[in-house]
Amino acid sequence: MDHPEGILVAHPFQPVYLLPLVETCAEEPMPPEAPERAGAIHRAIGMHPLVA
Numbered sequence: 001m002d003h004p005e006g007i008l009v010a011h012p013f014q015p016v017y018l019l020p021l022v023e024t025c026a027e028e029p030m031p032p033e034a035p036e037r038a039g040a041i042h043r044a045i046g047m048h049p050l051v052a
Contacts, residue, residue, distance in 0.1 A: 005029040008038055012047070022047045 001007070004027045013021040022042050026035045039049035 020047045023050050023052050025052045
């Protein structure tokens with residue numbers, strides 16, 4: 001991959017309506033604010049982010 005800093009994976013737990021958790025994983029060169037921003041988006045829609 002030419003730009004690994006652009007990879008952020010958000011994996012929701014299933015079933016979402018019973019378990020509103022989402023795991024967020026990012027590659028090392030990604031800026032630290034990116035997972036935090038993704039977490040803010042998930043919280044805004046009622047999910048509970050877990051950062052791995």
